[in-house]
Amino acid sequence: xxxxxxxxxxxxxxxxxxxxxxxxxxxxxxxxxxxxxxxxxxxxxxxxxxxxxxxxxxxxxxxxxxxxxxxxxxxxxxxxxxxxxxxxxxxxxxxxxxxxxxxxxxxxxxxxxxxxxxxxxxxxxxxxxxxxxxxxxxxxxxxx
Amino acid sequence: xxxxxxxxxxxxxxxxxxxxxxxxxxxxxxxxxxxxxxxxxxxxxxxxxxxxxxxxxxxxxxxxxxxxxxxxxxxxxxxxxxxxxxxxxxxxxxxxxxxxxxxxxxxxxxxxxxxxxxxxxxxxxxxxxxxxxxxxxxxxxxxxxxxxxxxxxxxxxxxxxxxxxxxxxxxxxxxxxxxxxxxxxxxxxxxxxxxxxxxxxxxxxxxxxxxxxxxxxxxxxxxxxxxxxxxxxxxxxxxxxxxxxxxxxxxxxxxxxxxxxxxxxxxxxxxxxxxxxxxxxxxxxxxxxxxxxxxxxxxxxxxxxxxxxxxxxxxxxxxxxxxxxxxxxxxxxxxxxxxxxxxxxxxxxxxxxxxxxxxxxxxxxxxxxxxxxxxxxxxxxxxxxxxxxxxxxxxxxxxxxxxxxxxxxxxxxxxxxxxxxxxxxxxxxxxxxxxxxxxxxxxxxxxxxxxxxxxxxxxxxxxxxxxxxxxxxxxxxxxxxxxxxxxxxxxxxxxxxxxxxxxxxxxxxxxxxxxxxxxxxxxxxxxxxxxxxxxxxxxxxxxxxxxxxxxxxxxxxxxxxxxxxxxxxxxxxxxxxxxxxxxxxxxxxxxxxxxxxxxxxxxxxxxxxxxxxxxxxxxxxxxxxxxxxxxxxxxxxxxxxxxxxxxxxxxxxxxxxxxxxxxxxxxxxxxxxxxxxxxxx
Numbered sequence: 001x002x003x004x005x006x007x008x009x010x011x012x013x014x015x016x017x018x019x020x021x022x023x024x025x026x027x028x029x030x031x032x033x034x035x036x037x038x039x040x041x042x043x044x045x046x047x048x049x050x051x052x053x054x055x056x057x058x059x060x061x062x063x064x065x066x067x068x069x070x071x072x073x074x075x076x077x078x079x080x081x082x083x084x085x086x087x088x089x090x091x092x093x094x095x096x097x098x099x100x101x102x103x104x105x106x107x108x109x110x111x112x113x114x115x116x117x118x119x120x121x122x123x124x125x126x127x128x129x130x131x132x133x134x135x136x137x138x139x140x141x142x143x144x
Numbered sequence: 145x146x147x148x149x150x151x152x153x154x155x156x157x158x159x160x161x162x163x164x165x166x167x168x169x170x171x172x173x174x175x176x177x178x179x180x181x182x183x184x185x186x187x188x189x190x191x192x193x194x195x196x197x198x199x200x201x202x203x204x205x206x207x208x209x210x211x212x213x214x215x216x217x218x219x220x221x222x223x224x225x226x227x228x229x230x231x232x233x234x235x236x237x238x239x240x241x242x243x244x245x246x247x248x249x250x251x252x253x254x255x256x257x258x259x260x261x262x263x264x265x266x267x268x269x270x271x272x273x274x275x276x277x278x279x280x281x282x283x284x285x286x287x288x289x290x291x292x293x294x295x296x297x298x299x300x301x302x303x304x305x306x307x308x309x310x311x312x313x314x315x316x317x318x319x320x321x322x323x324x325x326x327x328x329x330x331x332x333x334x335x336x337x338x339x340x341x342x343x344x345x346x347x348x349x350x351x352x353x354x355x356x357x358x359x360x361x362x363x364x365x366x367x368x369x370x371x372x373x374x375x376x377x378x379x380x381x382x383x384x385x386x387x388x389x390x391x392x393x394x395x396x397x398x399x400x401x402x403x404x405x406x407x408x409x410x411x412x413x414x415x416x417x418x419x420x421x422x423x424x425x426x427x428x429x430x431x432x433x434x435x436x437x438x439x440x441x442x443x444x445x446x447x448x449x450x451x452x453x454x455x456x457x458x459x460x461x462x463x464x465x466x467x468x469x470x471x472x473x474x475x476x477x478x479x480x481x482x483x484x485x486x487x488x489x490x491x492x493x494x495x496x497x498x499x500x501x502x503x504x505x506x507x508x509x510x511x512x513x514x515x516x517x518x519x520x521x522x523x524x525x526x527x528x529x530x531x532x533x534x535x536x537x538x539x540x541x542x543x544x545x546x547x548x549x550x551x552x553x554x555x556x557x558x559x560x561x562x563x564x565x566x567x568x569x570x571x572x573x574x575x576x577x578x579x580x581x582x583x584x585x586x587x588x589x590x591x592x593x594x595x596x597x598x599x600x601x602x603x604x605x606x607x608x609x610x611x612x613x614x615x616x617x618x619x620x621x622x623x624x625x626x627x628x629x630x631x632x633x634x635x636x637x638x639x640x641x642x643x644x645x646x647x648x649x650x651x652x653x654x655x656x657x658x659x660x661x662x663x664x665x666x667x668x669x670x671x672x673x674x675x676x677x678x679x680x681x682x683x684x685x686x687x688x689x690x691x692x693x694x695x696x697x698x699x700x701x702x703x704x705x706x707x708x709x710x711x712x713x714x715x716x717x718x719x720x721x722x723x724x725x726x727x728x729x730x731x732x733x734x735x736x737x738x739x740x741x742x743x744x745x746x747x748x749x750x751x752x753x754x755x756x757x758x759x760x761x762x763x764x765x766x767x768x769x770x771x772x773x774x775x776x777x778x779x780x781x782x783x784x785x786x787x788x789x790x791x792x793x794x795x796x797x798x799x800x801x802x803x804x805x806x807x808x809x810x811x812x813x814x815x816x817x818x819x820x821x822x823x824x825x
Contacts, residue, residue: 008819008820009158010816010819010820012812016680016700017680018549019230019232020680021362022259022260023230023232023256023260025257025260025264026230026258026259026261026263026264027259027263027279029263029264029266031264031265031266031267032264032265033265033271034229034261034265034271034272034274034275035271036270037275037278037279037282037819038256038260038279039233039282039812039815039816039819041790041791041807041812042744042790042791043790043791043792043799045762045790045791045792045795045796046790046791046792046794046795046804046807047795048794048796048809050796051809051813051816054491054813054816054817055816058816058817058819058820058821059820060820071675071680072680074389074678074680074700074701074790075678075764075765075788075790076678076764077764077792078764078790078791078792081762081792081795081796082792082795085796090157090704095211095414096431096790105783109683110680110681110688111680111681111682111683111688111702112683117264139473
């Protein structure tokens with residue numbers, strides 16, 4: 001279907017585990033839908049809640065934050081700190097009128113290419129079930 | 145990195161309008177076969193600040209890199225975007241090309257349209273093309289905001305540390321020491337030698353393992369360039385390439401070396417390895433080095449060739465009767481009150497060589513290991529057939545001490561096993577040592593039959609296939625098929641039940657002894673050391689090399705290298721080869737004297753800093769501290785050399801006062817905006 005709605009999802013992911021895992025999915029030629037765009041940071045600890053909220057304010061249908069498994073952080077504990085911080089995202093999302101499920105934090109290691117594909121499929125399907133972001137619709141209505 | 149120039153602080157030219165060049169790589173058909181590179185190239189020209197957009201078959205080739213070089217000069221570019229594979233592969237290549245063109249190498253940004261593009265959307269031409277356009281747009285948005293950065297040069301300690309003193313660790317240490325680098329060799333056992341010292345003979349040459357290893361062990365033990373610490377483990381790690389501070393716990397040995405005795409003022413004292421203490425020790429324990437098949441005392445050496453030749457007290461078993469102290473006499477080598485010692489060593493680079501252990505085959509209960517006396521593991525076989533082993537080389541069945549007349553060798557015992565109990569990978573050297581074992585029983589016990597139950601024989605190395613033929617000719621029987629079950633008969637013989645997949649029928653063979661070629665797995669300590677050094681592992685927990693083809697000894701932690709089986713199953717030649725590679729790789733930064741760290745460190749924007757100090761606790765490396773600024777306000781400051789650039793402080797700062805170079809908040813927000821809000825002209 002040519003006019004099927006395609007969600008706009010952004011993945012902000014760490015260089016050492018999830019980015020390497022996403023590359024691993026490529027090396028293994030594991031196929032998944034192309035609806036997620038990637039921004040690379042060195043560590044999920046770098047991710048300011050502002051980045052996630054700005055993506056939603058821009059009209060993101062979904063946001064994925066992905067890093068190393070607990071205990072595996074290249075910088076010792078950046079992923080713990082990110083995970084704690086991301087709780088704040090969910091409470092603000094409520095005030096923005098957004099469903100919690102549009103945001104996801106996952107842990108994919110450098111060797112988990114297959115898991116990366118599963119995560120991406122799952123995130124896309126979840127967002128597709130919820131439907132377009134109301135903020136995106138509002139931005140469109142106002143011609144922004 | 146070839147680029148060098150002025151410091152960031154000296155650069156105060158007026159901001160110029162960004163001029164971005166975009167280069168789309170075909171990667172042969174890897175990219176061009178799955179998405180429309182021409183459409184992506186033309187799309188790039190519609191983006192703000194993009195003044196040139198090109199496509200080329202292989203951007204990483206010399207002509208491809210020259211395109212960047214030429215465009216920088218011709219079009220006065222301020223930023224480069226290459227849409228190609230992954231920055232984890234070619235970011236350094238294109239940074240060099242950018243620098244060669246006269247631009248600061250950190251003005252380069254990569255769009256990953258292969259590994260995370262064409263390869264994962266091979267059958268979605270339109271979807272893949274759209275995603276590639278977006279990836280380029282996101283990269284261009286960042287490229288317009290990139291600035292000149294200058295790597296920090298840090299000095300490198302002229303010392304290295306090798307963790308694990310099996311054949312890999314020994315080889316690496318000796319190479320480093322011979323190259324003039326002071327090397328600390330850390331081993332958790334009381335002696336060096338590792339698994340190889342437990343083997344009887346090595347395939348396919350059949351030389352005696354100890355005969356070729358012992359001289360090396362002895363040489364490593366007396367080389368002035370090697371500082372050997374046995375019974376020692378890594379407790380903590382701080383620092384980075386060039387200056388790792390590694391804290392070592394040296395477990396109490398209870399026995400002084402001559403040097404230690406001299407340091408305590410005991411003239412002519414210390415352990416000489418005479419063994420008088422062991423003779424009088426009343427406590428007997430199983431020798432774990434012999435897999436419990438031989439006894440040892442509470443004060444012991446594991447075997448005759450130990451290096452260093454110093455006795456060790458097993459304090460868990462010792463009753464502190466003091467008989468050993470008396471027997472030791474004037475050497476005064478024994479200290480029953482010795483305690484663990486903690487000390488820190490500063491080294492420039494580190495090599496991990498933590499080796500392997502065997503998979504607990506008793507978990508595969510169908511084979512009866514540890515249930516039936518006459519089912520043994522391959523390493524136990526090595527000790528039983530070894531002239532210096534507990535039976536002086538007489539292969540016996542454990543149940544009655546009789547010489548076996550038939551032996552079954554079960555290969556892939558836990559390897560290539562996807563049942564969830566075993567390991568999915570091939571343990572790689574078991575085929576060859578099982579062939580060697582078959583040869584040994586045929587040679588040593590006239591008339592003894594050897595049955596090899598195998599799935600495939602993988603004789604992959606030099607002269608290995610010839611060795612396989614030789615064992616066939618010697619009369620070993622090969623049965624292709626995984627063993628389903630081993631049953632014990634009343635006479636303690638074993639019935640091996642398998643399927644012969646060549647005959648297409650089940651077979652049952654009665655043998656006197658079964659040897660299981662157990663799968664190998666990383667040691668428990670590997671996981672501890674891996675986490676301390678921040679090294680990734682594969683799904684099977686083997687340590688992950690930086691690149692499987694192009695950087696097999698490196699890791700993603702700068703200055704940390706891998707040698708031997710801790711990286712994946714390897715036989716002795718491959719282990720030694722990698723150990724030499726790791727020694728070479730680890731010596732490069734040391735001989736260079738300094739390394740350049742990526743300038744991804746944090747900076748405090750003092751006028752925005754409210755001095756709350758909450759960032760200080762976020763930093764895992766204690767790189768942040770609070771100081772009083774010139775205007776009297778308390779602000780944060782960064783010790784750049786300690787900062788590893790994770791950005792955890794920057795992601796947390798409530799005032800947005802922390803600038804993470806190359807990953808600044810404006811740069812990240814620009815990428816997010818570029819995706820959702822577009823940016824086409």
